[in-house]
Amino acid sequence: MFTAYLEEVKMKRKSAVTITGGLIVVLVAAFSTGCPYTPDPSADLLLVNGRVYSLAWGEPSLDGAISPDAPNDDAGWRPDADALAVSDGRIVFVGSAGDAETYRGSSTRVIDAGGAVILPGLVDSHAHIQELGREKVQANLVGVQTEEEAIERVAAYAADVPAGEWIIGWGWDEGEWANRYPTAAGLSDRFPDNPVVLKSLHGFAVWGNRMAFTEAGIDHTTPEPDGGRILRDDSGGPSGVLIDQATNILTAAIPATTDAQMRAFVLAGLETMARDGYVAIHQAGADTQVMRAFEEIEAEGRLPIRVYAMISLRDEDLCRRWIERGPRDDGGMLTVRSVKAYYDAALGSRGARLLEDYTDRPGHRGVSGSDYGFDEELAAEMMRAGFQIGVHAIGDAGNRETLAFLESVIEDNPETRALRHRIEHAQVIHPDDFARFKPAGIIAAMQPPHCVEDMSWAEDRLGPDRVKGAYAWRTLRRAGVPLTFSADLAGSDHDIFYGLHAAITRRDKELQPPDGWYAEERMTAEEALRGYTNWSALAAGWEDRTGVLKPGLWADITIMDIDPLVQGEIEPGRLLDGRILATIAAGAVVFEDW
Ligand SMILES: [Zn+2]
Numbered sequence: 001m002f003t004a005y006l007e008e009v010k011m012k013r014k015s016a017v018t019i020t021g022g023l024i025v026v027l028v029a030a031f032s033t034g035c036p037y038t039p040d041p042s043a044d045l046l047l048v049n050g051r052v053y054s055l056a057w058g059e060p061s062l063d064g065a066i067s068p069d070a071p072n073d074d075a076g077w078r079p080d081a082d083a084l085a086v087s088d089g090r091i092v093f094v095g096s097a098g099d100a101e102t103y104r105g106s107s108t109r110v111i112d113a114g115g116a117v118i119l120p121g122l123v124d125s126h127a128h129i130q131e132l133g134r135e136k137v138q139a140n141l142v143g144v145q146t147e148e149e150a151i152e153r154v155a156a157y158a159a160d161v162p163a164g165e166w167i168i169g170w171g172w173d174e175g176e177w178a179n180r181y182p183t184a185a186g187l188s189d190r191f192p193d194n195p196v197v198l199k200s201l202h203g204f205a206v207w208g209n210r211m212a213f214t215e216a217g218i219d220h221t222t223p224e225p226d227g228g229r230i231l232r233d234d235s236g237g238p239s240g241v242l243i244d245q246a247t248n249i250l251t252a253a254i255p256a257t258t259d260a261q262m263r264a265f266v267l268a269g270l271e272t273m274a275r276d277g278y279v280a281i282h283q284a285g286a287d288t289q290v291m292r293a294f295e296e297i298e299a300e301g302r303l304p305i306r307v308y309a310m311i312s313l314r315d316e317d318l319c320r321r322w323i324e325r326g327p328r329d330d331g332g333m334l335t336v337r338s339v340k341a342y343y344d345a346a347l348g349s350r351g352a353r354l355l356e357d358y359t360d361r362p363g364h365r366g367v368s369g370s371d372y373g374f375d376e377e378l379a380a381e382m383m384r385a386g387f388q389i390g391v392h393a394i395g396d397a398g399n400r401e402t403l404a405f406l407e408s409v410i411e412d413n414p415e416t417r418a419l420r421h422r423i424e425h426a427q428v429i430h431p432d433d434f435a436r437f438k439p440a441g442i443i444a445a446m447q448p449p450h451c452v453e454d455m456s457w458a459e460d461r462l463g464p465d466r467v468k469g470a471y472a473w474r475t476l477r478r479a480g481v482p483l484t485f486s487a488d489l490a491g492s493d494h495d496i497f498y499g500l501h502a503a504i505t506r507r508d509k510e511l512q513p514p515d516g517w518y519a520e521e522r523m524t525a526e527e528a529l530r531g532y533t534n535w536s537a538l539a540a541g542w543e544d545r546t547g548v549l550k551p552g553l554w555a556d557i558t559i560m561d562i563d564p565l566v567q568g569e570i571e572p573g574r575l576l577d578g579r580i581l582a583t584i585a586a587g588a589v590v591f592e593d594w
Pocket residue numbers: 126127128284488
């Protein structure tokens with residue numbers, strides 16, 4: 001029996017095997033390969049008793065129809081494997097529990113998944129990771145409804161902050177508050193001796209007290225900066241809130257973040273993501289200091305998950321250094337082959353550039369391009385140097401102009417098309433422009449949470465016709481545009497169950513509206529999941545390395561207690577109760593909570 005077992009192993013592995021038990025160790029020479037040294041073939045990690053969805057079957061159609069070779073029939077989805085083995089950071093086996101046994105060795109860690117769902121590792125493809133980490137140490141105003149409530153929260157947070165020290169907070173919703181911005185008065189009365197700066201949820205507005213404005217030197221003589229607004233009181237002085245590009249004149253006065261603080265922010269952000277099931281993030285804009293943090297943490301071997309860093313185009317010195325170095329894409333934990341640019345601002349604060357006036361503010365169309373600080377020359381130079389570019393574009397004019405820019409660079413430099421440039425958000429598209437993405441090979445990097453968070457006011461801004469081109473995932477898919485999904489953290493909740501639910505239903509966390517907002521743009525459960533896995537891999541140029549579960553690919557794996565394919569089809573609301581059980585990045589279990 002023992003010999004038979006060995007023969008079987010030999011046939012399967014053509015390699016060596018260690019028999020468990022710790023007493024007998026038998027080496028079977030790998031005669032078939034003629035190799036004089038045969039490494040221990042047992043896996044580092046063996047996952048058994050799982051519901052594995054490899055996603056290694058055919059892509060759904062552009063309408064979302066499931067591929068004929070998918071593990072799906074009249075009875076619905078079923079896993080296509082129940083075990084998986086990992087060695088040296090790579091998947092070495094995906095298949096049945098029986099076959100997986102050959103990978104069990106004396107040093108193999110075996111995890112009984114207890115029927116949990118094992119998926120390709122989740123990727124958030126548009127993140128601002130240092131902001132997530134920063135939130136841990138700043139006043140959190142997410143969800144505040146009124147000015148008074150915000151002031152109370154800051155007071156509770158800042159109880160021990162000595163006089164003179166800056167108090168920084170974030171998270172009030174500039175979209176929701178756009179018609180009733182607060183003033184500096186209440187904040188100044190409560191905090192007469194500390195400069196207070198409260199950034200908005202999406203970063204397009206900032207609210208401060210009198211002392212902060214004084215420290216920043218902003219008064220009635222301060223001119224309106226390009227692409228920004230200083231809200232003013234009756235006497236022409238600043239009333240307390242700055243919009244879009246004007247936010248910088250206040251935030252610039254905040255004492256600079258030290259390198260040590262930045263490293264701590266970045267690490268805290270990445271560790272949060274690991275806990276929340278993510279194996280990688282695409283950093284949507286890294287300046288010199290953030291890049292330094294990534295490189296230092298990577299050099300120390302402490303990156304818990306992969307980082308796909310998009311260099312900030314606003315940091316010209318950094319861009320020049322990387323043009324010299326060239327892209328870095330060696331399959332390690334840190335990839336640097338992309339650059340992030342901003343073409344226009346946000347819809348909520350009416351900074352996004354529209355082709356026609358804002359429905360709720362006649363005469364106003366927002367700002368874009370060079371008026372918004374977009375450096376065409378540098379962007380084109382980065383593309384020619386081999387970098388993918390991801391351009392933030394929100395309004396229909398912002399998107400049209402971004403498409404024209406990308407098309408023109410590609411026309412002059414056809415080799416740059418293969419870099420798969422991206423439009424970040426691609427939030428409002430004119431009907432004529434959907435067909436322009438595919439010929440230029442452009443990916444739409446979109447945020448399911450934005451749709452369900454903006455739906456209460458998006459139609460006010462756009463009116464009933466233009467809104468049909470907003471958050472138009474299905475229309476983009478039908479136009480053959482690859483999508484990749486994310487939360488745009490820290491502005492939106494990156495919880496994967498919220499993201500999947502938003503993509504599948506176009507409903508918010510309260511399951512409203514019951515049938516979904518412009519439901520014809522919904523994704524299927526499979527498409528939603530792919531948006532956070534193999535479609536994200538495609539957006540990073542990683543499709544031969546990860547995104548599905550297959551031998552030879554990175555061992556980047558997420559395990560959860562709910563089946564997103566089954567529940568996503570039957571009762572997607574239940575996804576909101578899902579929980580991450582384990583995160584495996586590059587073969588290491590970076591989080592587990594069974
Ligand atoms: Zn962003």
